Amino acid sequence: MITSVYIHPIDQIGAQERVARLFSRSIKKESKVHALKMALSMIDLTTLEGKDSSGKVKQLCYKASHLHDQYPDLPSVAAICVYPTMVPIAKKALEGTSINIASVATAFPSGMSSMENKLDEVKKVVDDGANEVDMVISRGKFLSGEYDYVADEISQIKDACEKAHLKVILETGELVTLDNVRLASDIALNAGADFIKTSTGKISPAATPPVVLVMLEAIRDHYKKTGKKIGMKPAGGISKAKQAIQYLVMVRETLGKDWLTPDLFRFGASSLANDVLMQIVKQSTGHYQSGNYFSID
Amino acid sequence: MGKREDIKKTYKLYIGGKFPRTESGRYIKWTDPKNSTYVNVCRGSRKDFRNSVVAARNAFTDWSSRTAYNRSQILYRIGEMLEGKRSQFMDELMLQGASKNAAENEINRAIDRLIYYAGWADKYQQLFSRVNPVAAPYFNFTYTEPTGVVAAIAPDDSSLVGLVSIMAPIIAGGNTVVLLASELKPLCSISFAEVLHTSDVPAGVVNILTGYRDELIEHFSTHMDVNSIVYCGNDPDDIKTIQENAALNVKRPVVYADEDWMDQKNQGPYHILNNLESKTTWHPIGL
DSSP states (O other), rough: OOOSSOOOOOHHHHHHHHHHHTTTTOHHHHHHHHHHHHHHEEEEEEEOOOOOOOOHHHHHHHHOOSSSSTTTTTTSSEEEEEEEGHHHHHHHHHHOOOOOOEEOOSSSSTTTTHHHHHHHHHHHHHHHTTEEEEEEHHHHHHTTTHHHHHHHHHHHHHHHTTTTTTEEEEOOOGGHHHHHHHHHHHHHHHHSSEEEEESSSSSSSSOOOHHHHHHHHHHHHHHHOOOOOOOOOOBBOOHHHHOOOOOOOOHHHOGGGGOTTTTTTTESSHHHHHHHHHHHHHHHHHHHOOOGSSSOO | OOOOOOOOOOOOOBBBBBBOOTTTTEEEEEETTTOOEEEEEOOOOHHHHHHHHHHHHHHHHHHSOHHHHHHHHHHHHHHHHHTTTTTHHHHHHTTTTHHHHHHHHHHHHHHHHHHHHHHHHTTHHHHEEEEEEESSEEEEEEEEEEEEEEEEEEOSSSSSSSHHHHHHHHTTTEEEEEEEEOSSHHHHHHHHHHHHTTTTTOOTTEEEEEEOOOHHHHHHHOTOOEEEEEEESSOOHHHHHHHHTTTTTTTTEEOOOOOEEEEOGGHHHHHHTEEEEEEEEEOOOOO
């Protein structure tokens, strides 16, 4: 239970300027290839659509473990991210690989359901084999000032996750201001999140650079206070390798090298993997690539 | 009051329906033959080309799926718009060294060529599609489809009619295109982009770059997302580079060596065919 809330004010222009300066950094040649491979290893390959089928999920799982067979030294992605009903299918398809299974839960993407249902859903996906759970916070409650409700919700779900990692989606596009983003981040960090995540990808704007910066700063301050390293996952709208590298620069400069690992940083994305692969092939052949030579997803 | 200074135009690139400066920040100082005027023209880079291909690829689905009738109308509209900007093109062509007569003829020819291909845009399909005789219970037919994204190096010696003669058949066939304008006479190629911009041509269908051939030819010919490359010129080294690099992803290499684009002989539906693919379908029928 949080009894008092400290509002950490955010300088919006400052955040934008800082992001602009970090993003102007140019990463070339070997460092670029290194960054691209790192980005690949951090991807939560995602499919969260109403039209998802078991075939689509199997195809995605196959892709997760065979990113580009002509380049055998590529890492695999960190996890695949699917709806609860798809977890058993993914579990079977990923047998024998080290790829994690993340499932969204808690009435994703709206979060509009009873606490009881949410807990049941979380328990079910963990039983089915998900080792990462992506929950959404109740934005309506948050915006009407019921911060305790949000904090309680997160900690109850954290308990229900047992060994599974919990990623808390703030859905920053609905939180309106950066001050709210910071406050929601602080609540999630204190309530036991293993990762905080920007968005569901279902509403626009999704992950924007200033929002990610504010969340990274919340993680940094939390680490300084408690010594606990919490992970970060920007999601939604990250489809280009260039953006991914820019985010890696931001993480490196805000949190340091320790966070440059799939254990503490992820990208939630569906088409990012192909663009990163295209850039890796471009770096090795020298020719700009075409989507025709990469898997359709 | 002092003498009024003319406001000079900045000659920029045309990519995805916008007029950006080159991302490289590099410029070529272009001087007219009489050495009386100079302008800074963008020296387009590898990345400008890459951005253009992305724009052309994004525009392709919409453009290729429009009705032939609509593409025809839009080509006609480009002709109308060019007609209205006649005086501007007169000035630029004369600045680039043409006589008044020659400039006037070139504009007339460019407009006529647009109207000519506007006419063909919904007719070449009948010419190049066919029903094939096969000795089996199939209705076998072939029809045309656009090749895709075309990279085209426009003629160096004629900046308006040359560019139009290359561009019009490519887009009439439903392709999208990235053009490299004449290196010697770049001015009216850029102004032509302004005509396109006001002619209902969707953003990205035509993209126009300026810069050095020598620098860009490698990138034009190696990009894996380009399906066809059109080259106007007769430099054997250039042609060799293009043909070799085209093999990377089996681009269609089209070379126009010495065509006089003012000549009416150098127009025709076969120019459209140069950037079309044939698709053959075997449709089972009862006997």
